[in-house]
Structure formats: structure tokens, C-alpha cells
Amino acid sequence: MKKSYNLIIFILIASSVLSCSTKKDSVINRNFHALTTKYNVLFNGEQAFEKGLKNIENGYVDNFWKRLPIEPIKFDERNANLIKFSSPGSGFDGDGGSDNSVPATPFDRAEEKAAKAIQKHSMNINGYEKNRKIDDAYLLLGKSRYYTQRFIPAIEAFNYIISNYPKAALIYDTKVWRAKSNIRLENEKLAIESLNLLIELDKNEKNLTPLQRQQAYTAMAMAYEKTDTIQKVIDNLAISTSFLKNHQSARNAFVLGQIYSELNRKDSARMVFRKLADEKWVPEKYRIHASIEMVKNIEAKDSSNVLLVDRLRKLIRNSDNRKYLNELYYQAGVLQEDRGNTEKAIDFYLKSLEVPSRDIYQKTYTYEKLGNIYFEKQEYLLAGSFYDSVLKATTEEFETEKRIRRIKRKNKGLTKLRAFEETVTANDSVLKLVAMSSDERTAFFEGYIEKIKESDEKKRQRLLNAQDFGSQFGGGSSFGGGNNQGKWYFYNSQSVGFGKVAFQKSWGKRPLEDNWRWSDKNEVGSETEEEETVQTEKTDSRYVVETYLKQIPSDPAVINKLKVDKNEALYQLGLIYKEQFKNSTLAISNFEKLYAINDKPELVLPINYHLYQLYDEIGEEEKANEKKDFILKNYSDSKFAEIIRKPNSKITESKKVDEIDKKYRLVYSLYKHNQFEDVVDQVDNLSAAAQNSELIAKFVLLRALAIGKYKSKDEYKKALEFVALNYANRIEGKKATEIIKLLK
Template identity: 60%
Template sequence: MKQLPKIVVLTIISIIAYSCSVKKDAFLNRNFHALTTKYNVLFNGEQAFLKGLEEVRNKHQDNYWERLQIEPITFDDRKIVAPALQPGSGFDLSTAEEEDENRNLTKFDKAEEKAVKAIQKHSMNIKGYEKNRQIDDAYLLLGKSRYYTQRFIPAIESFNYIIANYPKANLIYDTKIWRAKTNVRLDNEKLAIESMKLLLELDKNEKTLTDLQREKAHTALAMAYEKTDTIQKVIEHLAKSTETFTDKEQAARNMFILGQVYSELNRKDSAAMVFKKLADYKKAPYKYRIRANVELAKNVENDTASLVVLYRLKKLIKNTDNRKFLNALYYQAGVLEEARDSIDDAVGYYKKSLAAKNNTDYQKTFAFERLGNIAFNKADYIDAGSYYDSVLQVVPKEYTNLKRIRRIKRKSKGLATLKKYEDTVTYNDSVLGLVAMTKDERGAFFEKYIEKIKKEDEELRQLALNTQNFGSSFGGGSSFNASNRGKWYFYNTQSIGFGKAEFEKVWGTRKLEDNWRISDKSTNSQDQNEEEVEASTEKVNKKYQLATYLDAIPTEKKEIDALVEEKNEALYQLGLIYKEQFKNNERAIANLERLSKEKTDNKLELPINYHLYQLYERENDKNKSDYSKNIIVTKYPKSTFAQIILNPKKKIDESKKEDEDYLKYKEFYYLYKENKFQEVVNEIDKYSLSGADSNLIPKFALLKALAIGKYQDKDTYKKALDFVALSYANTVEGKKAQEIIKRLEKNKK
């Protein structure tokens, strides 16, 4: 009896040793390895795979302003390196985990390692047949892990091995679907389509696919057809993949994408129907239902249906569970209100969208753009420019080359130029207004201004003192800031900052030393006393002294004339910008008419009247257009502008004439290069250009001006350049002429 325990132990060890063999096709061996594979190695591998899949889903960020990806994966651009997997690592899981950590494997790498371990240690391939029923699962896990680490060729090999060696496995259909998806990633769409069509054709007769597998097959086909841009097939298979709604996450996603496709094709009714169905389907994930309501609002017609959708959005906005979707809900409510001409309500919603939490920079670009467009349509160009600038500041780098963003960039640039000229006119008007005042009027004006800023500064000082006292009453500021604890002055950082600013305002920057009030300590005590008196007088801030402002007013005629000329140039440029870029005839006319009344010389008379003539024609103001026309044809009958007005219906072969103009321009240019400057001027004056639409007119004008500069005096040269700069201000030649004028003026100084 004493030997019995030893016999039992030896028997158990013998059984285990016998069953561990992968070369013996026995009941005990097969079940031992199957159970060990499933509940030990594969279990850990599948858990790692599921965690990796969760990380992928969390990492992926959908942009609902674009068509969603059918499979929500954001692959890294980094190079994928296959982990070095060593066979025979044993069953010690703690040791295996340590090795995993040392190699810094991803979750998918760990899943792959477990799959490889299962195959290497537990495969029972006996006489060409696999006896371990879990090995096909290991190969599938191996292929899926490689798929998510972007190693698609090795993944295909794993799937092909299953299909070739386990044709009757219960996961054979899943494997074929995974292989099709992998082929799509490898740009083998035709192969993927053929395999999935074959699978679905066979299923029609045998009915062997489950609802989930059928959904996945149609999803894979939609992915493949999307790659080939066969949009009708994409619609067909997305619709079929949503019929059973077994995989709620993917089915809801497919339905959402189906609605987006309809919307892109401008099939608004179909899109609205799909989005409404998804929004009302309670089994769908909540994020897709909310987003479906937003998309429904995008696809609704501007009629009574829009009121119903707007009501839905407002109801969703009131629900506190939807806080993380408020940016999109507010924005779309604003779009609907704007479509109903409720502009104030729309602006309010757009601003709420911008202020909402969980916002994205790309979402913000749309709200800023809408606000900019509203301001622009109201002719509030300064605010519009600010909103467009905000779009450019927040737009993510990957979207900077979009056509929409490039258009906003051009618009913003034009508005920035407009603001520059508007600011110039405003500033110069204010300075010239002060110049026109009498001495007493200036004194009274600035005394009133000084009183105003004194009052404002006193209010700010009192506010700072109140802040200081508030902080002191609580022990020197916030109890959470260690540097502010205590009631002593120097424990309060706010008080220190205020005191330092006040000190420097009165005394400037002084060294920490004896007699710090005295700037020069080399003088005698009498001088020191005098300097102390002077220092006390310095306590009066210069911005409170009347002389500071009176001395800044220009008195020299040259300075005043420069201000007038700069203002006139700004008015002219404003007229052109409003006329050509923004098509605002009213403001263009206002600036040009003002310039026409205030101009001090006649160099602008011709271009001003030509632009006014065109603007009055647009506005059907016959009397004023005739007035400007008479000035041009009477005073400047030989000008190009006069010829254009007198011969508006001249019939010419535009393309042929343009070619002739170009050849003539080349001819005159060669004369210029041969230093025949006077001949260039004479020939250009004699040559008749093709008309108002010729792109070469500014080129001829600039070439003539440059030729004049080579043999005539500087004043004549400058007048010729002025004509080009003012007449063709928005062309390359006009800007070039302006640059030359600036250089001439600089050299003159």
C-alpha cells in the first residue's frame, strides 16, 4: 500500500507525457492539444487581438464632413517591422509576458506571437492531415493580426493556407471574407470582387452563410467597388449589407455612408430617407443616430420639411446627453435658420457652435466661413476679413490645399488689402482734419481727449486696487497659489506687478542703489537738488501733456501734401477693389466720386472717369455715365479709353488680333533692346490695339513708359509710370510701375 501513491503519480506523468506528443493520432492527444490551444495560447492571443482592435477604433477619428471610410481604420505611415518570434518559448506565461514587454510589441504583435506559438507547439499534422481542430483558428488569428499591422502579403498567405488545407472548416467563409478585404488593401479589387461574388452566388443555392457573414461579404464588396469608383455597385452592396443589421456598428456605419453617397449624387430625397431611417432606428449606435439627424438637415429641402428638421435639432440640443455633439447640432441649426433668412438666429447658432466643447478645427472652419459670408453679404468687409483669417488660422494642415480653403485665402488677402486702404483713408482724414483746425480748436480738442484718457486710466487703476484689496483680504490672493500667500504687499504678485508698472511709468528703469532718484551723481549737492526737482516734474506722464499731441501735428507743406497724395491713392485703390473684386458698385462710386472732388491734380481724371463711366453704365444712370463719357472723349480723345468708348461694337477676330498684338509687342520690345527708345514711343502711339479685353494693353503702356524714361526727363518718366500704375493698378504691369515710382521717390530723397 505504501507504493500506491508513487504508482499513481507515475501513471499520471506517463499519461501526460503520452498525450503531449503531437505525432500520435489518439483521442487523448487530440483533445489535450485542442483544449490547451483553445483555452491557453489562443485565448491569450484573442484577448490581445480584441484589445488591439479596441485601440484601433479609439484611435480612428471620423470626419463627418467627408464620406466615411467603410472600414474605420487609421493605418500608421511608419514602416511595419515583423517581430522576431522564437519557437519553443514554453507554457510559462509570466516569462512570455516579460519577453513581450522587452520587445515592446503591440497588441497585434502579441496576438500574432500567440498564434505562431499555437501552430508551432500544438499542430498535429499527421500524414498530411491536421488533427488539432484549433489550428485553423490560430491561422485565422495570425492573418487578422498581420492585416492590422499592414503586413498584407503575409496575411494573404495565412488565409490561403486555411482555404487550401481546411476547406471544410467552420470558419472558411470568414477566412474568404478576410482574404477579400486584404486583396482590396493590396489594390487587387477585381480578385476580391470575383471571390465574394462566387461566395454569394453559392450561398443562394446552399444558404450556408449566416446573416453576419452575408453582411460582411457585402461590406467587402462595397469596399472593392469603392476602389474602382463603381458607385452604383457601392450603393447596391451597402444597401444589402444593412438589410439584416446583425453587426449593429458596421451596419449603421454602412447605412450612414449610403446616405452620404446619395447626397454626393444630389439624390436628396433618397439621402433624406436613409438618414431619417437611421436616425429613428433605436438599435443603431447613438453617435450614428445623432449624426444622421445632422445629415438629414443637410439634405432637406427649404420648405415645411426644414421646419420639422429644425425642430428635431432644437430638441436634440436641449438634451444634455448630446453635449459632445453640440458643435455639429448648433452649426446645422444655423444653416437652416440662414436658409429661412433668420440671419440673427443663424449667427447666434454659429457662434454657439464655435464655443461648444468637443469641437474640431475642421468643424470650426465651416462656422467661421459662414459668419464671414454673412458679414461679406452685409458689406461689413472688416468683420468678414477677420472671420476668414480665423478659418486660415484653425484649418488643419492636411486641408490647406482644398479648393474651398484656397478660395477663402484669396478672399482674405483681398480683404486685408481693402482694410489697409480703409485704415489709410481714416488715419489721413483724421490728421488732415487736425491740420485744418485753428490753434485754439486743436487745444480744446486734445484737452478733451486728455481728460478722457485720464478718466479711463483712473478707472483701470481703481480696478487694480480693488483686485489687490480683494486678494489681500484672502491672504494675498488665491489659496491655491503659494506665491500669493500672506497679507504683506510683496507676497501679492498682482500688487507687485501693478506697483512695478506704476514706478516705471513715473521713473523709468533705475538701478537698485543709493540716491536712485538722481541720474548723474557726479554733480554737487546743489545740482543734485535741482535734478531732484526736475525728476519730480518728470512724474507728469507725457500722454497727459497737451504739447505731446500738438507737436505731433505735421506743419510742413511737404508732409501735408504726402498725406493728401497717400489718401487719394488709397481712395482710388478702394474704388477699384470695390468695383472689380467685390462688385460693390455703390461703394466703388462713393470712393471714386469723393476722389474726383478732392483730387489736387489732373493725373487721375482720365482713369477715374473711365471707371465711373463703367459703374454708371452698370447702374443704368444715363446722365452721369454721359457726363463721365464726355470728359474722356473731349479732353482725352486719343486715349485708349476714349477709343474703347467710341468703338464698343468694333468687330474683330479676337484670337487673330491678339496674335498680331503679341507679334507687334515683340517687335517693339526688340527696338527697345536696340536702344531705339524714341522710335518705340512713336510706334506704340501709332499702333491700334485690339480693344478693351486685350491682355497686352498694360504691357504696351509699360514698355512705352520705360522707353520714355530712357530719353526724357524724370518728371515726364514719372508721369508715364503714374498713368500705367493708376490705369492698370490690378495688373502685374501696374504693380511694376508702382514699384519703379517708389524707387524714384526714394532716390530723390
């Protein structure tokens, strides 16, 4: 009996060992390894792969302001989550591996499991694979490599399936994935050829499932998109949307609508987007943005504008669309602006900015729209602040866009404008105070202090009201109340804020020290409580007239500097408005203000000439003739008078300038070719016209640099000192000064 029992045990052990063999072709072996592959190793790999796809789906953010990529994934070498991985196959032998062998991503884990399935359970006997699940392992291996940006190894896995399992059920999926890998490797022609063969074969045999057809046409559209064959992209996207109602179908349709919009085929775009917006099976983000795109593709005078306004209002009122409110408000603003309702548009744009959102890119468009509106209204300072906001919100990814570069150029002039306007305003205010009598100054600041006190009192009352309101709802800081048990005063930020304001109101800013109540420590205890309060109130410098009076400059040099800076700012403002912004009205205003207070004789002529041009431009002939006569009478020998008498003299002058410029280029070329003695000789023999030109400082500096190349240090220094002394206020003079400091 015992011998029989042992024999049975031996047979069971032997059969289980034999069934584990991958070299014996038997029903038991094939099924054992197929089941083990499917429900053990491969199952875990597929779970890891699905997790990786989920991570991509959750992490990928679509930018609906640009054409969406057909496949929602972005391969980026800087993204460590995609490219950092250990070598698959490590730790297979049960050693558990080290910490360094842990796969970096779910796709690495999936690849590891696929490789393990092939290594442990492949039954390749006499050139034929007997394990029917190994082709699934190879497909998982290729797809995992695709998502870790290793496209060539992925193609190797796909090719192995196509070569060794030509009749496998997943052969069509494999061909599509191989084509996608070739597209990523920029082998679009090869991908198109293989996909064409697959599609033509399906037309005859009808072997592909609807999902496989959708994937094939989607991959074909991706390939043609890389080759910029846009009509082919349209054709394949349109076909791909007809098989299934799933996420990819909605995405393909949305991209199709965007392409129609780019091609200015507005009717086709609206038709696609309307269908997406009205279909309930379409994912929410595509439905909402389809409604937005319908607005973008409508003509300003189209009668359907009214219907779109109602549609947007319904979407805005729907609480389920809260995360899209910033875009909905923005598009409502665009619609109102197109209809000429600028004030309503501004209101919608501001509402869009108020909505908390992570979509910084969308905010740049809103800021730009507001900047453009105020620029058109000639409110340049406000426009500049909105353009500043665009540039602050712009990330590195979008800095090179034409739109952003254009805003940068536009804002550059506005930044200068803002600086000059601030100079004029600030200096003008100070100069007005300088011109006041002592009594007038005192009265002015007493009124100003009263306004400060009134503002502080309103703030204090608001904080007090907020504290009382919080106390009524259990948020106060009163002690002994049952509702406030355990709620200390300093846990309530409103109470603390009120306390700080109230303390500074009564005591001013006091250092943390003994006898902090007393301003004068030598007289502690000598004042009454009433005198103490008066004393401390006076310590708040904002409420003391003397604080402001002593800041008014009295030094004539300082006052003169304020005047000079103000006049220079007015002149520059006039030029900016005239030349850059083509705003004749504001240019005239600034030049006239300057003319009225100008005390520099050298500015009289240019101011009058600019005013002559501006008045002539806007058709005020009387004032233009007045300025013209003034120049011709008082500055008849000037070049401005010559231009007025002979407008063609501008050409002569420009020719002279061109000749001098060519001369400088020649001398600079000699310097670059190390012909330093020739440089010195050329500069020493400059014509009278060149010596009186704006480029003379450049010539002289170039001469000094040439001397430094072949003469002594003393001679070099002497030449530099000549430049530094004679052109101290110019860039060339400052550069020479820097070099002299270095030589010392």
C-alpha cells in the same frame, strides 16, 4: 516499494513527455496541444488583437462633413503606430530578446503569439492538421497582418486556411477577410467574385450566421465603392443593415444616407436619417449626426422646417449632447439662414464658435458662413477677417479642397482691400491733425486722455471688485483670516493683476533700481509727498498731451507722402470695388473722394472715365453724360475718348496688344533656343507700337540677358544699367539692379 514508486514517477514523466510531442497522433496529444493553444498562446494573442482594435476605435475620429469610410480605419504610411514593427517570432526561445524585439503595436504582439502557436503546437501528421485550434491561429495571423498593412502576407495566411481547412467553422470569416485584403490591394474584381460565390452559396445552403452575412455584404459594398459603382454600393449597404442591430449596421446606414444625399435623393436620405435618429439602439454619435443630416436634406420652404427647429432645440437643451453643441448650433444657424432669419443665424454661428471643441474642420465652415453673410452685406473688412480665420484653422489635410482654394482667391482681394482701407483711415486721421491749429490739437488730445483715464479706472474697479468677490469666498489675499491661512498674496492672480494696474496708475513704468520712486535722482528728498505723486503721474506718457503732439509730422515731404499714399489707396479701392466686387456704390464713393482732393493731373482722366462707366452702369444718365462730356471736351485725343465715341475701338487696341505679345513670345523663344544674336537684332528693330507698349521693359531686359550670353562682361553690365536706370520702378529694372550687384 521504492522500486514501484520510481516506476510510477518514470511512467508519469514519460507520458507527459510523449504527450508534448507534435508528431504522435493520440487523444492525449491532440487535446493537450489544443488546450495549450487555446488557453495559453492563442488567448494572449486574441487579447492583444482586441486591444489593438480598441486603440483604433478610440483613436479614429470620424469627419461627418464628408462621406464616412465604411470601415473606420485609415491606413497611412506616415503613421508609425501602424507600420513600425519587429519581425514576429523574435524572442521565442525564452531569451527575452532585446529592447528592439518588443512588438511596436498590439497587432504585432498578436501576430507574434499566432506564429508561436503554429510553431510550437501544429500537429501536421501525414498532411493532415490534428490540432483543431491551428486554423484559429492562422486566422489571427492574417487579421493581425491586415491591420499592420501587410496585405500580401495576410492573404497567404487566409489562403492556407482555405486550402487546408475547407470544412473549418471559420472558413466563411476567412473568405471575407481575404476579400477585404484584396480590396486594400486594389484587386476589387477578385474580391467581388469571391464574395459573390460566398453569398450565392449562402442563398442555397443558409450556412452563414447573421454577423457573417453582414460582414460579407459590407465587404462587397467596400469593393464596389472602390470601383465607383454607386448603385451596387447602395444595394449592398441596404442589405447589410437588415441582419443585426450593431455598430457596423448603424454606420452602414449612415453612409447609405450620405450617398442618397450626394445623389440629391433627399427623400430617401431623410428616411434613412430619421430612422437612425429615432432608434435607441443606435450609438449616440450616429443618432445626433443623423438629426443634423436631416436638416441638411430638408428644402428651405418645406413645412417640416418648424419640426426640425424644435428637434434641434431639444438636442441643444439636452446636457448629454454638450460635446456636439458646436455642430448643433451651426446647423441651427444654417436652418435659420435658409429661412431668411440672417440675424438669428449669425447668433447661432457665433454660439457655435464659442463652444470649446477639437473639431477645427467644423469651425472652418462656421467662419465661412459668417464671412459669406458679411460679404453679402458689403461689410468686406469683417468678411475678410472671417475668411482669414478659415485659412488659419485649415490644416494641411484640407488645403487642397476646392472650397478652401475658392476662399483663398476671394480673400486675396479682401486682404488688399483691407490694407488700402487701413491706409486711407490712418493717413486721413493724421492729415486731419496736421490741418488743426495748435489749440485744436491740444483740446483733441486732452479729450482723448480723459477717455483713457476713464477706461483705466473702469478696469481698476473691475479688478478690485473681482478681488473683493474672491475674498468673500476664501479666494482673497487678506492676511490673518482663518480661511486664508497659507494663501499668500502672490498666489492670487486677480490680486496680482489689480496690484500691477494700481502701481502703474500711481507710479508709471519704473526700472528696478534704488530710489525708484524719484524721476530726478539729483533732487531726492527735495519734494513733498504731494509733489512726488504729481511728478510720477506725469511720467505715464499716455496721460501727457505732449506725447501725442510730438508725433504729428511737420516735415512737408512726410505730409506729402501721406497724401500721395492716401490718394493711391483711394484709387485702388475704387478699382477693387468696381472690377472685383462689382460694388458700384462703394466704387463711386472712393473715386469721388479722390476726385475732390486729387492734385495729380494724370489721374483726372482715368477717374472721370471710371465714374462715367459706373454712373452709366447704375442708370444715372445725367451724371454719366456729365463725365462723358468732360472727357470728350478736355481729352478728345485720348484713347478713353476714342472708346466712348467708338466702342469697337477696344477690339482694334486688343489686336495690337495681341500682336506685340506674339512678338515677345517669338523673341523669348529665340532666347530659349540660344539664338542670342537674333534676340538682340529683333529687339533693336522693334516697331514703334512695341516700343510704346507695356512690354518694352521685358524686351529690353531680354536683350541685356542675351548680350550677357555672348559678349563681354562690360557690355553686359552696360546693357543692364540701361534697364536699371530707365525702368527703375518696374520689376525688370529691379531685376537688372540685382544682377549688377551680383556681377560686382
